[in-house]
Amino acid sequence: MRALLIVLIIIALIIAVIVAGTWWLRTGRHQATPWVVEGYALTNSSATAMSLHDTNIKRFNTEGLKLGGVAWRINDGPWNERGSCLRPLETRRHVRVGVIETPGGRSRYLLAWVQCLD
Structure with missing residues (x-):
């Protein structure tokens, strides 16, 4: 027993x-499910951050986003983990990005991925 x-x-x-x-x-x-945002990117002098302009989702117009460590690709090419398809001081590069909204902290949005379209 x-x-x-x-x-x-x-x-x-x-x-x-x-x-x-x-x-x-x-x-x-x-x-997290990212917002898929298409618009034009402008980068800073070291290409470590970008701002979005003329976006399909208006809340992201002029939003600043950090680029470090973000997966990227050109058009429908392979995904890359190093570097970026965006160059320093680039103006009006057509992009589609994945943006994740954060619950708090210093930056309200985080960049999940970047796809350069031209």
Whole structure:
């Protein structure tokens, strides 16, 4: 009888760990859906930041965004992790970008990816 009780406790613990692990995997990671914004980018002198202009979503007009570490590609080419398709002091480069809205902090929006269209 005591051995049966121990086996049942072990089975209950295994089930609890599986349920807790499944719950953590489903809710523990945040997945943000970016806004897909198309417009024209102007970069700073070191191409570490850009501003958007004439965008299809007006809330992002003149919004400043950091470029560091952002995946990028030219047209439908391969995605790149290093460098950028935007150059220093570039004016009016046609782009499509993924922008994620953050709940707080210093920058309200984060750049998820950049696609240079011309």
